[in-house]
Ligand code: RNT
């Protein structure tokens with residue numbers, strides 16, 4: 178028996194003493210997919226016009242070495258990252274990650290065949306695919322408005338983009354036998370005090386109605402709409418607010434709300450919102466991120482809010498209703514490592530939640546024994562959680578706690594990257 182197995186047996190006993198079954202938790206964790214976003218690897222540059230900067234009020238700050246210089250390098254790095262994330266994964270793509278054969282294809286002209294190579298990649302890597310229209314980083318988004326634009330030709334352009342993206346989602350779903358979630362986020366909004374807050378929302382509503390008018394089976398593609406409270410340059414007004422999309426999704430059964438953990442007031446939490454959607458049997462998409470004072474898109478950690486979100490999913494048995502995805506972009510640390518760390522943190526948080534002695538906690542709550550409820554919640558925190566996580570990595574044949582030192586996978590051909598991993602600068 179090796180060290181990991183021995184440790185696991187110790188942990189198993191410790192958890193069992195509190196009424197939690199580690200074997201069951203590991204089996205469940207292995208089944209729950211996490212949709213890993215493809216854009217941390219290259220700061221959301223994509224393959225359409227990689228040199229065009231980001232727009233839409235989002236930014237990847239930092240200049241760590243190792244940003245891929247070609248599509249080949251990009252795919253290589255992505256593969257390295259995915260190989261360090263244990264369990265079931267999906268991959269969330271953006272429309273700018275297309276194969277255009279070196280010739281510019283406009284966003285309102287993209288077709289499934291431009292993304293066919295991703296299907297091969299997904300099959301090889303055993304991934305499901307999710308998709309995102311790219312309603313930003315484009316001259317037609319330069320004035321800050323897309324689907325809610327008052328310029329009809331601009332609005333039409335983006336509606337066509339949205340429609341085409343759903344068809345690409347359907348193509349992924351058909352080819353992989355697992356529904357793609359196509360997530361629509363637009364940057365639209367005003368920097369300063371806005372007089373007419375209604376008309377842009379009426380236009381957005383109409384745009385979405387048009388985009389979703391084509392019937393597509395939800396066994397192939399599902400849509401989500403992602404809200405935001407404010408962005409850089411849209412501090413005072415965002416057309417696609419949480420209230421707007423919650424109402425839209427409630428009244429239109431063909432889409433769900435996507436909640437990004439960085440898109441709310443800093444004192445608001447997504448974890449506290451989830452059960453209000455579950456009460457109405459609503460499916461939910463999540464963009465798990467880490468806001469530091471604002472929507473900063475820091476790498477996800479094994480922190481309180483990430484655990485609280487996963488606890489909600491586990492406690493309410495919402496594995497089929499809540500779809501977990503990641504969304505962050507930090508260019509100040511190694512990009513492969515960032516992709517790995519965030520996704521692993523999400524899975525660790527899930528495991529932590531799966532190891533909760535839920536029935537006991539619930540019993541205390543129903544009996545009104547809030548003292549024991551609180552004490553037990555604290556007691557769980559010091560159990561040998563890391564031993565169970567190591568076992569999860571081992572059973573998936575993926576490096577455990579010391580994954581960062583797996584230079585063969587992580588560093589590869591990039592000396593600079595090896596440097597930044599072993600000697601963090603600044
Ligand atoms: C932006 C949204 C959106 C993007 C991705 C790249 O604030 O969070 O989800 O991060 O589409």
Ligand code: ZN
Nearest residue numbers: 403437464504
């Ligand atoms: Zn997001």
